[in-house]
Amino acid sequence: MEPRHFTRHYSAFRNWWWKYVNKFVFKKQHRTTPKMKSIKLYQHLEKDFVTPEMSDEWAEYMASIGDFLSENFKKRSIGLVCDFATEINKVYTAVFPSKEVMQIILDDEIQDAMLFVHHPSIWDIRKAPEVFQQMDRDLLQQFKNRRISIYNLHVPLDNFGEYSTSVTLARALGIKPEKSFAPYFGSMCGVFGKTDVATAQDLRKKFQKAVGHEVSLYNYGDNEIEEGIVAVVAGGGLNETIEEIAQNNVQTFITGISAKNDHSKKAHEFAEKHRINILGGTHYSTEKFACMAMCKYFKKIGLPSDFTEDKTVMEDM
Numbered sequence: 001m002e003p004r005h006f007t008r009h010y011s012a013f014r015n016w017w018w019k020y021v022n023k024f025v026f027k028k029q030h031r032t033t034p035k036m037k038s039i040k041l042y043q044h045l046e047k048d049f050v051t052p053e054m055s056d057e058w059a060e061y062m063a064s065i066g067d068f069l070s071e072n073f074k075k076r077s078i079g080l081v082c083d084f085a086t087e088i089n090k091v092y093t094a095v096f097p098s099k100e101v102m103q104i105i106l107d108d109e110i111q112d113a114m115l116f117v118h119h120p121s122i123w124d125i126r127k128a129p130e131v132f133q134q135m136d137r138d139l140l141q142q143f144k145n146r147r148i149s150i151y152n153l154h155v156p157l158d159n160f161g162e163y164s165t166s167v168t169l170a171r172a173l174g175i176k177p178e179k180s181f182a183p184y185f186g187s188m189c190g191v192f193g194k195t196d197v198a199t200a201q202d203l204r205k206k207f208q209k210a211v212g213h214e215v216s217l218y219n220y221g222d223n224e225i226e227e228g229i230v231a232v233v234a235g236g237g238l239n240e241t242i243e244e245i246a247q248n249n250v251q252t253f254i255t256g257i258s259a260k261n262d263h264s265k266k267a268h269e270f271a272e273k274h275r276i277n278i279l280g281g282t283h284y285s286t287e288k289f290a291c292m293a294m295c296k297y298f299k300k301i302g303l304p305s306d307f308t309e310d311k312t313v314m315e316d317m
Helices: 003-029 038-049 063-068 071-076 099-107 137-146 165-172 200-211 238-247 265-273 283-300
Strands: 079-082 091-094 113-117 148-152 176-184 187-194 216-218 229-233 252-255 277-280 305-307
Touching: 038 079, 038 148, 063 137, 071 079, 079 137, 091 099, 091 283, 099 113, 099 137, 113 283, 137 148, 165 176, 165 187, 165 229, 165 283, 176 229, 176 238, 200 216, 200 252, 200 277, 216 265, 229 238, 238 252, 238 265, 265 277, 283 305
Parallel strands: 091 113, 091 305, 113 148, 229 252, 252 277
Antiparallel strands: 079 148, 176 187, 187 229, 216 277
């Protein structure tokens, strides 16, 4: 090859190479990780979900990890549980802060992050009467070392709205939410909605498909769903809501914790007397849809977010 041809080809190659480096290498190296001041994120959540009427009572049962709790959480049991970060570059969402969930996040080798949970404690009906267990202290210390805050919305996420536990469960089942019911600590945690599914048995099949496992059906009433109207309360609430459901002449009730035991015996007897079918899909599986939806919320305000799976306690049913 003559020198001038070599020079021309070398020059073309050099131009192509620098375009490649600038486009893919330098740009990747200088790409910034999305970040938000933690206080700004907490303000977003407070403004969008919390109202003055709301209250909760978690902190009084969490003395064993009291030294990790924020002063604000000790006072009102809502919002910032553990104030470990000043900046947030990723949000993980979960129903409960179980050992498995916390370890998954630590295994991600992340720091300057936040775990958003629906509950600040871990539900396990098998450990009744102490059905809520507290977070692991060793894992909490690792969260603190990694600057991973923990934030909780229990009552505020139960409250009727776009991201609420019962609304997101209803939508996962193809039920159109029509109105709220069931007052709860300053929120409205239940949903009356319309389904195009004709029978309780067919609704059970749809429920099983949505949660990915067997669900219970206490067949106390007619199989046919009258006028397609159903009641939905994600998580728990059988004892607290069954009478209001009967007062509204609704014969099909979808919830999470439906196990028939000493705690729920009277509610089951009431449902049987008033011919109300009860479908149960576990505490975790009926509330996970809200935590999955919250990932969209965090992404909308500029932060990457992932839902962290956990184990289902089938004894809830």
